[in-house]
Amino acid sequence: MTTKTVGEALVEGLKARGVTCVFGIPGVHTVELYRGLAASGIRHVTPRHEQGAGFMADGYARASGQPGVAFVITGPGLTNTLTPIAQARADSVPMLVVSGVNSSATLGRGYGHLHELPDQHALAKTVALASEHVARPDQLEAALDRAFAPFAAGRPGPTHIQIPLDVAGTPSQDGTPAPAPTRRPFDSAQITEAASRLSKASKVVILAGGGAKGAGTDLQALAEQLDAPVVQTVNARGLMHGHPLTVPASPSLQSVRSLIEDADCVLALGTELGPTDYDMYATGSMAAMAGLIRVDICSKQLARHRTALAIRARAADAAAELFAALPATPKQSRGAERAEQARTAAFEEIGPDYRQQVEALNAMRAVVPNALMVGDSTQPIYAGNLYYDHDRPGGWFNAATGYGALGYGIPAAIGAAIADPSVQVICITGDGGAQFTLPEVMAAVDEQLPITFVIWNNRGYGEIATSMEAVDVPVVGCDPTPPDFAAAAHSFGIPYTRAPMEPQTVAAALLECAARGTPSILEIDIAGPVPGQE
Incomplete structure (x- = not known):
């Protein structure tokens, strides 16, 4: 019986977690990571530069909803991928970068080995949500679990795993899996309170961000019930295409800011309220948001802006629950007229x-x-x-x-x-x-x-x-x-x-x-x- 190596166990672990494609450029420091790839059935796509591998993984993740995976070499392979990692982090894109790293005994010694960095692990941690160092074969499974955890619960983003040269080719060992991530249930009392606030408001505006992409029909039903224009940031475009309540325009435009500021209650779903969407002209301010109810999967995001009510939840889940909690009779607040006025003014403004x-x-x-x-x-x-x-x-x-x-x-x-x-x-x-x-x-x-x-x-x-x-x-x-x-x-x-x-x-x-x-x-x-x- 042939014992599988850590590199082969890595590929098996990726496949077990649903990975079907890897973008990568093989090198002498990742040969052992490729040992089990050919027989795994995982598709391998070869870019021409590691930056391309990272951006391909990003595009794959956005189009599929599944994490994109890149294999890169030690040192320059990882540094070439840092820009895609940073882009993925800014846009909450699930992406895993797997790299080699120099042999364990040489790390941090400054001996001048090929592809050596002072501290590759620390460098990756400054950009990725998490960077896992597999120091021993029995650490691989838990490292994979932790790297995949942000994709299942919380705000997604890029993660990194590095495997030393002297570990990748050694026999794998069973290790202790990391605890499975749990999706935090949202507070039903907050949903009730939010529904009450929205019901009492006379002019609601909804802000939909990239986190609302999966809300689909629930967002539309909620908007129709509230008779609320829906302003979409860049990563939310395509939601409610052609709908009378849609406002597919930047909230940085003065015409859209006016729509938001005229509202007596603003519901923000899955948007970080970042300046590249809300203040791209660098005025130093965003539109005032009366009675802001904010829904986001990330507690840190919720703490970054003053709100009337902050709900930690997936935008799609919250939209469905809010719709169910609203009165059965739809609002009448000239929502379509307000949306049309904003669209017309925004198109003229550009x-x-x-x-x-x-x-x-x-x-x-x-x-x-x-x-x-x-x-x-x-x-x-x-x-x-x-x-x-x-x-x-x-x-x-x-x-x-x-x-x-x-x-x-x-x-x-x-x-x-x-x-x-x-x-x-x-x-x-x-x-x-x-x-x-x-x-x-x-x-x-x-x-x-x-x-x-x-x-x-x-x-x-x-x-x-x-x-x-x-x-x-x-x-x-x-x-x-x-x-x-x-x-x-x-x-x-x-x-x-x-x-x-x-x-x-x-x-x-x-x-x-x-x-x-x-x-x-x-x-x-x-x-x-x-x-x-x-």
Whole structure:
């Protein structure tokens, strides 16, 4: 009988916890982690950089609702993944990064071994929710339990496990499992009190964040019963698409702030009330929220803002319980009229340039319905984050809020396509952001994924240049020369299309690309063709 190693036991432990895909780049420090992978049935996707592995795991988690998993090497593999870990933490994305680490006897000694860090474990702990060090074979099972615990109870986010070189290949040993996480039941008395406050209010507004993505029909039923407009942050877009009560616009816009401030009771469901959603213009303040009732899974989040009532619970659970506790007769408070006024004013407020880009997004949504739109920090994403109503819950996400990592779009779109191969994935990135992670397109080619990579080419960091000009700073460093994306597509062996920035033309080109069902590049030419590339 062959004894399995710690590395093989790790793979078995991942599979037992429902993991079906791992994003990773093997190296000499992770060879033992790969020993059991081929026979496990777990799919392995190879990115071109560890940052890509982390962003792929992030996109996979957002699209599937299951934790994304990345395998990376000791030292540079982990440091390359720290940016995706930070993005996942900012957006409460369940992600596990498994890394090697140097042999136990060398840790912290500064001998100069390959991939050595002063304290890799401590470094990971500064960014991840938890970092587990497996010092002995019998510690693996409990480390896996603790790493997966935040995915089952509490606010999710990224975790990390590191296994020393001298431990990964040794025989595994049974250990003591960590206690199973328990979901804290919410206080029914608080639900009763919240329902009473909401019933007495004459103008309720609901704020829905990323934590409300799973609320679905319960959120809609609650909003209809309260006749309350529902303002959605970026990560909540797609909830209540096209509904008369929906306000798919940023709460940073003055028109939306006015709607919130006019309410006599605000119900915040699964939103951290963070400044990149609520104060993106850095005014130093957010909209005043009268009678704030806040529902969040995280007690630390609940303590960060003054509330009239704080309820620790999943947004979906609380929405259902609140609806059940309300009087049977729906409110009549001109909710649809208030929502329409906010939508109209918000669309006007974003200005003509952003309105044109939102119209392009609307046209794209119309020709490829129910797609996953995965974005980077680029102008149409900024426009959509301010005002855009997607047609699929969880189908609009990007890295332009929260941590704000550039280069996210391409690999995250790949992870999303792996998670749900039945849907079209549209990646929207700028020419600047695309150059951060352009080689990852080859992973989409390897996996033959139905992704259209839409590259918004304004030949530089247009948004940053505008910001510098606005405060009379000379524009420096905002004009990196983009590659010839047609030639890049040819080198990748995938179709390429160029279209001018006109909404219906963009939509028609996207439909042509999406119909192929393979990776393709669609370049949106903002400034006209480059001489010699017409």
